[in-house]
Amino acid sequence: MSEQAQGEVSGRRPRSLSGIKSTGVPHLGNYLGMMRPAIELQESYDAYYFIADYHALTTTQDAAQMRASTYEVAAYFLAFGLDPTRTAFFRQTDVPQVAELTWILSCVTSMGLLERAHAYKAAKDRGEGGSVSHGLFAYPVLMAADILLYDSDVVPVGKDQVQHLEMTRDMAQRFNHVFGEGTLRLPQAMVREEVMTITGLDGRKMSKSYDNTIEALLPSKQLKKRLMQIVTDSKGLEEPKDPETCNIFALYRYFSTPEEQAQLAEKYRAGNFGYGHAKLELFEKVDAHMAPFRARYEALKDDHDTLEDILRDGAKKAAVVADEVIERVRSRCGYPARPWAGRG
Ligand code: TRP
Numbered sequence: 626m627s628e629q630a631q632g633e634v635s636g637r638r639p640r641s642l643s644g645i646k647s648t649g650v651p652h653l654g655n656y657l658g659m660m661r662p663a664i665e666l667q668e669s670y671d672a673y674y675f676i677a678d679y680h681a682l683t684t685t686q687d688a689a690q691m692r693a694s695t696y697e698v699a700a701y702f703l704a705f706g707l708d709p710t711r712t713a714f715f716r717q718t719d720v721p722q723v724a725e726l727t728w729i730l731s732c733v734t735s736m737g738l739l740e741r742a743h744a745y746k747a748a749k750d751r752g753e754g755g756s757v758s759h760g761l762f763a764y765p766v767l768m769a770a771d772i773l774l775y776d777s778d779v780v781p782v783g784k785d786q787v788q789h790l791e792m793t794r795d796m797a798q799r800f801n802h803v804f805g806e807g808t809l810r811l812p813q814a815m816v817r818e819e820v821m822t823i824t825g826l827d828g829r830k831m832s833k834s835y836d837n838t839i840e841a842l843l844p845s846k847q848l849k850k851r852l853m854q855i856v857t858d859s860k861g862l863e864e865p866k867d868p869e870t871c872n873i874f875a876l877y878r879y880f881s882t883p884e885e886q887a888q889l890a891e892k893y894r895a896g897n898f899g900y901g902h903a904k905l906e907l908f909e910k911v912d913a914h915m916a917p918f919r920a921r922y923e924a925l926k927d928d929h930d931t932l933e934d935i936l937r938d939g940a941k942k943a944a945v946v947a948d949e950v951i952e953r954v955r956s957r958c959g960y961p962a963r964p965w966a967g968r969g
Contacts, residue, residue, distance in 0.1 A: 641670035642777035642812075644677040644717065644768075647694040648684050651701045652838035653911075654823040654831035657879050658783030662817050664706045666781055672712040673775050673943055674702065676936075679717045679724070680768070683761045699932045701842065704922035715939035717771065722947040726770035727763070729954060733799045734766055743788055769793035772812050774947050779815045784822055785830070790814035804957040809950075823879075827856045828872045839876075842919050849908045853901075862899040873903045880910040 643663045645655065663674055676698050678691065685691050695716060707714055717723060739745065742765050748757045760767075768789050772780055773796070780790055790812065797809040822830050825837030832838065839851050855872050868874040868890040878886055889906060892898040925932065952962060 638669075638671040639778040640673065640776060641666040641779050641781060641815075642673040642675075642772055642775050643781050644675045644680070644771055645698055645702070646677045647681045647691070647698045649694070649833055650840045650842075651698065652831060652833070652840050653876070653879075654783065654825070654838065656705065656841045657823050658785075658817075659781060660702060660705050660707075662781040662815070666779070666815075667708060667712045670779070673715075673777070673946070674707060674712055675715045675717050675720075675771070675939075675943070676702075677717050677768075677771070680764060683758060683764060696929055696932050697926065699936060700922055700926040703925055703932075703935070704842070704918045706918075709935045709939060713939045713942035714935060715943045716936045719936065719940035720774075720943050720947050722944070722951045723767070723770045723774050725951060726774050726954060727767045729958060730766050730769055730773070730796050730800065731763065733803055734769075734796050738792060738795060739763065739765060742792065743785075765789050765792045766796065769796045773797055773809045774950050775943065776810045776946065776950055777812045778810070779813050781815045781817075784816050785832075787814050787816060800954075804954075808953060808957050819878075824872055824875050826851070826854050826872070842915055842922050844919070845912050848912055848915070852904050852908050852911070855900075855904060855907075857900040860900075863897050865896040866893040866898070866900075868893040871900075871903070873900060873907050877903075877907045877910065880907070880914050885910075 641663065643659060645651070645659060651660065663672070666672060676695055678695050681691065681694065685694060699714075699716075702714065703709065739762055740749075742762075744764065745754075745757060745762055748754060748761070769792060772790075772793050780786075782790065791814075794811050797811050801808050825831035825835060826839065827835065827837045829835050829837060839848070843851060852873075855876075857871060857873065860866055871893070874886075874889065874893065877889060881889070889903070893903070956962070
């Protein structure tokens with residue numbers, strides 16, 4: 626971990642929070658960068674994980690699609706091992722206090738800060754600055770609200786989200802400066818050193834926008850086909866090869882032990898070992914790793930009643946914390962307690 630927060634925080638277990646947008650099927654980058662680390666943290670942290678369906682609305686503007694992808698992502702997360710009895714697993718829109726906090730944070734957030742966000746800058750560089758929706762421009766504010774609404778201590782995310790975490794801290798500091806120190810807790814990003822950037826088929830960062838992703842739970846046959854598309858150099862079968870610069874080897878690392886990695890590296894260097902062979906070894910590993918998750922996913926994905934029960938139950942747990950924090954914030958801003966809030 627590059628940054629760690631451990632131990633008791635004011636008498637409670639430290640809190641881990643993360644979200645995943647419900648746009649598209651989770652790929653190996655999502656799994657390795659965020660979902661797997663988040664699931665590991667549920668052992669020792671008070672965990673709050675959610676499906677970012679408000680965020681998804683920046684791109685998914687079709688009701689049927691919204692409903693379907695929410696269930697899909699929920700089934701994935703649970704299949705990978707998220708335990709809803711230990712973790713509050715919920716849908717972002719089921720705790721709409723986050724939209725209220727978004728507005729409040731908006732009023733202490735400068736345009737200049739948001740203009741520096743990578744996603745907005747990229748759109749602007751493409752000449753699309755003026756047509757970006759306000760929602761996309763304000764995406765980092767909603768994300769800050771997600772994090773700050775739960776007094777989060779650590780936020781397990783992929784490297785691509787680090788800037789958003791820095792912005793979150795900026796917004797919290799600004800709010801605290803204006804309305805009272807200690808109101809909002811400053812969170813830490815938790816990025817695994819070893820999964821800093823997961824490379825896709827073409828060796829660039831695995832990302833839907835590059836169309837180089839490997840869906841996490843592809844059936845065996847399709848998985849093999851997809852892995853065969855990994856781009857390599859054009860060295861012949863007999864030539865020695867360098868594992869350190871190979872996209873196949875880069876992925877193999879996440880699914881194998883150090884001994885297995887040493888063995889494969891040895892084969893690369895010895896020659897008479899082609900990239901096709903390496904791809905098969907990678908396939909065996911990923912396929913075996915994913916097999917049990919695939920089965921759980923299949924059992925869950927169409928069971929919308931169960932998924933709905935889990936998400937609603939999670940939202941109830943999340944709302945307890947959210948209400949506490951939003952009341953604290955409202956009171957600092959000079960708003961009265963909501964009639965049902967029972968502010969102490
Ligand atoms: N922006 C994140 C992504 O695209 C998803 C997200 C939304 C999130 N809210 C969050 C992640 C809060 C961590 C914490 O992956």
